[in-house]
Amino acid sequence: MTRAPVAILTCLALAGCSAPPALSDTDDRIQVVTTTGILADLVRNVGGDRVLVDSIVPDNADSHAYEPTLRDVRNIVYADVAFSNYLLLEAQSVIKTLDANLPDGVEQISLAEGATKYAAEIIPLVEDVSLDTIWLGLRATGDGARHGVNRSSDVLLTATNVTGPGRMIAYLTESFGNPLTFVDSGDGFDGDVMNLPPDAHTHMSWAFTEPGVYRLSLRADLMVATDTDPIPLGEQTITFAVGVDPHLSPGVTVLRSGHTDITSDIDTGEIRLQTDEERLDPARTVVEVPAKAWKEVPAGPGFRFLGRPGTRIHQLPQAVLGRHVHGEIDPHLWQDVRNAQAYTELIRDSLIAADPQGTVVYRANADRYLAELSALHAYVQKKIDGIAAPDRHLVTTHDAFAYLAKAYGIPVAGFVTPNPAVEPSLADRRRLTETLRNLHIRAVFLEPNLRARSSTLVEVAKREGVAVCDIYGDAFDDRVTSYVAMMRFNADSLHRCLT
Incomplete structure (x- = not known):
């Protein structure tokens, strides 16, 4: 048909x-x-x-x-x-x-x-918690079974009002360095909506043009399917103390560091503040934006929505740049070849279920490929084992290599910048330079499709006498066209550049 x-x-x-x-x-x-x-x-x-x-x-x-x-x-x-x-x-x-x-x-x-x-x-997704202010994101949680939620559903988090002495702007920086605004209290509240799939969270930057106390009112709705009406979940107000004493009332909890998400719970309907350790009632909690969190609006037309270049604002920075909505588990499993073998077995059984007449073919092909992957795993391990321990440090631009690091014993020394599409700050440059010098890094590694957007890294590496080598994360190109070729290339590149 x-x-x-x-x-x-x-x-x-x-x-x-x-x-x-x-x-x-x-x-x-x-x-x-x-x-x-x-x-x-x-x-x-x-x-x-x-x-x-x-x-x-x-x-x-x-x-x-x-x-x-x-x-x-x-x-x-x-x-x-x-x-x-x-x-x-x-x-x-x-x-x-x-x-x-x-x-x-x-x-x-x-x-x-x-x-x-x-x-x-599987391993947890590890993120940068080194910021000296709180990093505040948005999260949707809960299985939503009673609503029929599936992975195509969305939680809509809508800003309905902001009070305070100046403008509040919540935005995120996308993959190519372009800002995307979620809330801007200076232009009303038409379209100030963030969509999140269930069990996902995203990072945000929160900017304030004047010191003082701000209150952000939010509403959460659930879209189970595109052809259904949204299901109301709840409303809540989040309080920010910007450059002023955050102890606004006795017994208030002040959030001033670490990771916190404004969390919409699909199952209970509540909107709460969720840290890595506890759930907090927004009515008894204040998010501190300290006086030290001021910065100047960068030059360039892309950030004019924050004010004139050079104007001072207070900002809680986006911990991980890029429009990167993710869950709690690092999804790049294939960087451990043994996980690719598990994928292969599941693919085999799924194809057999769809095409039982091909069972013999699928089993034979899978057995051959599993043997090839076993040899590949040994090859990658041998190549990385051949790197002297003091030189075995991985510095990359994309958070896609935790499985490689854990499986083959090559510690991740750091990420050059949170997103290679964004021009690193002076602090990013200093951290990169110190990492390269202190660990005597021989090479840093870039994914080929990101090389053109990483000129600063190349400049710093050249100045420090550090090689810039290729590594593949989750995409092929004309040079590397298969998974086996990709993993062999990565192992060879690591061995060649770090020895």
């Missing part, structure tokens, strides 16, 4: 709109769609000639920020099986497009979550 999504039919009805090539319902192979190229490569190794595989996110693209196209929708519509990594690796738009357009009865397999049944090991 021919399947065509509404988006395609509408497009084809318009003059001058043509549909690009896509998977076809006339091909007798099992048609598989994956979210990333790494997953597509794993599926091809298991499926062989019995499968036709297409990746939604193309090579050299950022899986965290990719926006699906019409071609992606068509491939999803014709799919017999779909694989995502999930654990909030992919942009929510990719997950929503995938889940909304799969044919009825077609299973979508989340590999990072499902692979734990095949002995994959």
Whole structure:
């Protein structure tokens, strides 16, 4: 039966709109769609000639920020099986497009979550807690079972009012350094909404133009599906003491350091302040923005919404730059080859379930590939073991290598800057320089698709006599086109540049 999504039919009805090539319902192979190229490569190794595989996110693209196209929708519509990594690796738009357009009865397999049944090991996502002020984000939590929540659902956190002596601006810096405003009390409250998938959080910068006490009123709503009305969850007010004494009343709890999220609970409907250790009632809590948190508005048109360049503002900085909505688990499991083996076993069993006639082929292909991965694991370990312990330090720009570090014993000495698309501050430069000097770092590592946006790192490394070498995280290119090639390249690059 021919399947065509509404988006395609509408497009084809318009003059001058043509549909690009896509998977076809006339091909007798099992048609598989994956979210990333790494997953597509794993599926091809298991499926062989019995499968036709297409990746939604193309090579050299950022899986965290990719926006699906019409071609992606068509491939999803014709799919017999779909694989995502999930654990909030992919942009929510990719997950929503995938889940909304799969044919009825077609299973979508989340590999990072499902692979734990095949002995994959997961580790918590470790973030920078070195800031000397509180870093304040937004979070959605709860399973929402009574509402029928799934991974395509959203919590809408809406700012409804701000009181205070000046303007409050809450914003985040996206992948290419562009600011995206969530709240700006100076232009009203039309469209001041942040969308978060369940069990996710994001980081924010909070800027205030004048010292004093500010109160931010928020409302949370739940969107279970795009064709349903939002479900009201709750309302709350968050208090900030900016450059003034935060002890506004007796017994108040003052938040002045560490990690805290303004958290909307899907199950209870409450909005609370959630630290790493405890839940706090906003009515009895004050977020301190100390006098030392002042900064000058940077030059350039992108930050004019904060004021004239050089104007002083108080700001709680965004701890991890980039529009990076994520959960509690690091999703980059494949940097440990043993986890890729668990993915392979889950892919094998999923293809067998979808195509029982191919059982013998899938098992044979999987066995061959698992043996190849065992050899790859040993190769990576041998290469990293060959680096002298004093030289075995990993400095990168992208938080994607914790599994590599843990599995093969190469400690992460640090990230050059929170996001390679953002120009490092003077403090970032100092920290980088001190790290390179104190640890006698021989090389820093950049993902090839980020090299063009990391000129400052290259300059500092050159000044310190430190090499800049390539390492691949979650995307292929023309040079590295398979998972095995990627991991071998990384091991060779680490060994060559650190010895």
